[in-house]
Amino acid sequence: MLAERFARAASVAALHADAVDREGRFPAEAVAALKAERLLGLQIPRQFGGEGSGLTDIAEGCFALGQSCSAAAMVFAMHHIKVSSLVSHGLDSAWHCRLMERIAGEQLLVASSTTEAGIGGDLRNSLCAVEAEGATFALGKDASVISYGAQADLILATARRNAEAATSDQVLVALMADQITLERTSTWDTLGMRGTCSDGFRLEARGVPVEQILPKPFAEIAAQSMLAASHLLWSSVWFGIASYAVDRARVFVQAEARKRQGQVPPTALRLAELSNALQAMKATLVSALRRFEDAQGNADLLDSLAFSVMLNNLKTTASDMAVDIVQRALGIVGLAGYKNGTPFSLGRPLRDVLSAPLMIGNDRILANTAKLLLVQKSAGQLMSA
Amino acid sequence: MVSPEAIRNILARNEALAPIAGEISEDENLFDKGLDSFGSVQLMLALEEHFDVEFPDHLLSRKSFSTIRSIRETVSSLVQAEAA
Numbered sequence: 110m111l112a113e114r115f116a117r118a119a120s121v122a123a124l125h126a127d128a129v130d131r132e133g134r135f136p137a138e139a140v141a142a143l144k145a146e147r148l149l150g151l152q153i154p155r156q157f158g159g160e161g162s163g164l165t166d167i168a169e170g171c172f173a174l175g176q177s178c179s180a181a182a183m184v185f186a187m188h189h190i191k192v193s194s195l196v197s198h199g200l201d202s203a204w205h206c207r208l209m210e211r212i213a214g215e216q217l218l219v220a221s222s223t224t225e226a227g228i229g230g231d232l233r234n235s236l237c238a239v240e241a242e243g244a245t246f247a248l249g250k251d252a253s254v255i256s257y258g259a260q261a262d263l264i265l266a267t268a269r270r271n272a273e274a275a276t277s278d279q280v281l282v283a284l285m286a287d288q289i290t291l292e293r294t295s296t297w298d299t300l301g302m303r304g305t306c307s308d309g310f311r312l313e314a315r316g317v318p319v320e321q322i323l324p325k326p327f328a329e330i331a332a333q334s335m336l337a338a339s340h341l342l343w344s345s346v347w348f349g350i351a352s353y354a355v356d357r358a359r360v361f362v363q364a365e366a367r368k369r370q371g372q373v374p375p376t377a378l379r380l381a382e383l384s385n386a387l388q389a390m391k392a393t394l395v396s397a398l399r400r401f402e403d404a405q406g407n408a409d410l411l412d413s414l415a416f417s418v419m420l421n422n423l424k425t426t427a428s429d430m431a432v433d434i435v436q437r438a439l440g441i442v443g444l445a446g447y448k449n450g451t452p453f454s455l456g457r458p459l460r461d462v463l464s465a466p467l468m469i470g471n472d473r474i475l476a477n478t479a480k481l482l483l484v485q486k487s488a489g490q491l492m493s494a
Numbered sequence: 495m496v497s498p499e500a501i502r503n504i505l506a507r508n509e510a511l512a513p514i515a516g517e518i519s520e521d522e523n524l525f526d527k528g529l530d531s532f533g534s535v536q537l538m539l540a541l542e543e544h545f546d547v548e549f550p551d552h553l554l555s556r557k558s559f560s561t562i563r564s565i566r567e568t569v570s571s572l573v574q575a576e577a578a
């Protein structure tokens with residue numbers, strides 16, 4: 110059963126989560142467990158040796174891991190966001206089909222390079238450009254953040270189509286670890302999400318066959334698979350972190366209740382509010398996942414403004430709610446949560462979840478939504494996007 | 495029927511498309527020619543204003559605005575629906 114495989118990987122992740130955080134190191138044990146459970150190839154179609162899983166299955170994994178080790182959960186999410194782009198847009202390319210076979214067979218780990226010095230979180234613009242020389246190309250990128258760049262087996266990177274192309278005329282290229290050099294330009298010594306090892310690099314690729322460029326324009330890949338996968342899977346990780354915090358608060362309140370039987374502890378009221386907030390967050394996430402699953406095969410709907418607005422709203426709402434929920438859980442647990450090394454410690458989850466509103470800044474996303482709302486019309490039905 | 499020239503005149507107001515608006519064929523993909531998501535929203539607004547129509551939500555997708563031909567078809571269907 111998939112849930113059991115996730116649970117086994119999550120229990121390994123939990124065991125090492127504190128050390129991963131403290132040392133700011135890659136969650137190697139958790140990723141080894143994910144590979145041992147064959148979870149890195151889940152989304153790959155069956156004909157290429159995968160299991161043909163949809164994003165909802167992957168979201169369950171992000172949620173399970175998010176409760177154990179945020180960094181391992183985010184690595185799993187980011188890997189599958191990249192794989193979803195391959196599965197949605199690589200089927201027409203023999204090279205990418207072979208790559209999918211290798212990801213499933215060898216459990217290869219895929220990283221992402223969109224962020225660039227001078228561009229920041231503006232996914233849809235690049236400065237660096239593919240420079241084709243006959244059947245091969247070269248690419249140099251000031252990649253200011255690549256999570257687990259040093260540990261990944263391959264990196265999917267955005268770049269302008271060629272040296273003359275506009276900054277928004279981008280392609281997505283697959284670069285195998287042995288085809289590139291990565292020179293570390295900054296170290297990921299952060300408040301939280303420390304185990305994602307999201308260092309900055311100067312990425313140099315040379316002599317890469319042009320068939321490794323995904324045939325679809327990145328604009329389409331971003332709109333049709335990456336935006337949805339990112340917001341749905343990131344939010345699932347954040348929901349896992351928030352759920353863990355609420356669990357800690359509940360256990361704490363229940364222990365209080367056992368000590369003073371016959372009385373409802375004052376913190377129980379705060380717990381009731383918190384369960385309310387967690388349910389609202391879950392509803393936002395689950396309805397977005399359902400809408401996404403229902404829209405599969407309906408390119409017009411997936412491409413519509415209303416759908417983009419819905420996904421943008423999911424990201425900003427889920428990220429803000431997750432921070433709020435973890436903070437309020439800490440308020441219930443009190444000092445036992447503020448201290449490290451207690452059964453109620455919430456320092457690590459709080460520091461981790463603070464990255465959520467910054468991971469593609471919420472204001473950047475709101476500004477984008479604001480533009481879309483200039484033409485969007487009201488929804489006709491309760492159950493429509 | 496809405497003419498391709500009417501659409502080209504509106505495309506010419508877009509920063510990225512202005513220099514080439516006259517040469518874009520009816521079936522060339524405007525997004526490949528440099529139209530970005532904000533540009534497409536501006537284009538939708540300009541078309542609504544010019545033709546006095548409102549695009550319903552289900553027509554607000556990349557596909558409806560990806561070529562001059564698809565824009566003509568989308569706008570024409572709305573203009574006819576208004577007249578009927």
Ligand SMILES: Cc1cc2nc3c(=O)[nH]c(=O)nc-3n(C[C@H](O)[C@H](O)[C@H](O)COP(=O)(O)OP(=O)(O)OC[C@H]3O[C@@H](n4cnc5c(N)ncnc54)[C@H](O)[C@@H]3O)c2cc1C
Nearest residue numbers: 221222223224229230254255256467468469470472473476
């Ligand atoms: C845990 C983690 C892992 C990551 N992993 C990767 C990775 O593997 N690969 C990768 O490529 N990137 C990665 N990133 C980077 C991420 O994708 C974004 O690029 C990054 O979060 C943007 O950071 P910034 O605040 O420097 O950037 P900017 O995007 O430059 O934003 C700076 C500030 O300006 C605001 N702002 C920007 N534009 C607007 C606007 N139009 N209107 C209003 N306000 C605006 C933003 O909200 C923000 O507050 C990761 C980030 C995190 C937190």
